[in-house]
Amino acid sequence: MLLAVATNYFVEIAVELTVLFIGITFLVGLIQEYVSDETIKKALGGRHRFIGVSLEQDLVPSPLSAPVQPYRFSWGC
Structure with missing residues (x-):
């Protein structure tokens, strides 16, 4: 009974x-x-600078946010 309720939730x-x-x-x-x-x-750089900076990082793409290259693991060979 409790498991069904938890699963439903x-x-x-x-x-x-x-x-x-x-x-x-x-x-x-x-x-x-x-x-x-x-x-x-401009809109995010107003009074609430902390909120603006955090939202700007999500909305405006940065040149530093380029896709990360996959790591190639080497077995030491």
Whole structure:
């Protein structure tokens, strides 16, 4: 009985978080598509500098955020 309730609760929360993640990702994509990087930087650089910097890192792509090369493990040969 308790396992069924816990499983039901887990599935419910997982679905909610997945929908929320997809929705936020979609909104950020729309913002990046239609608003220029300079406009985003100006909007986020106001009074609340800490919040602006943390959001800017998510919304504005940086040249340092290039894809990471996969690590190639060597067995010492």
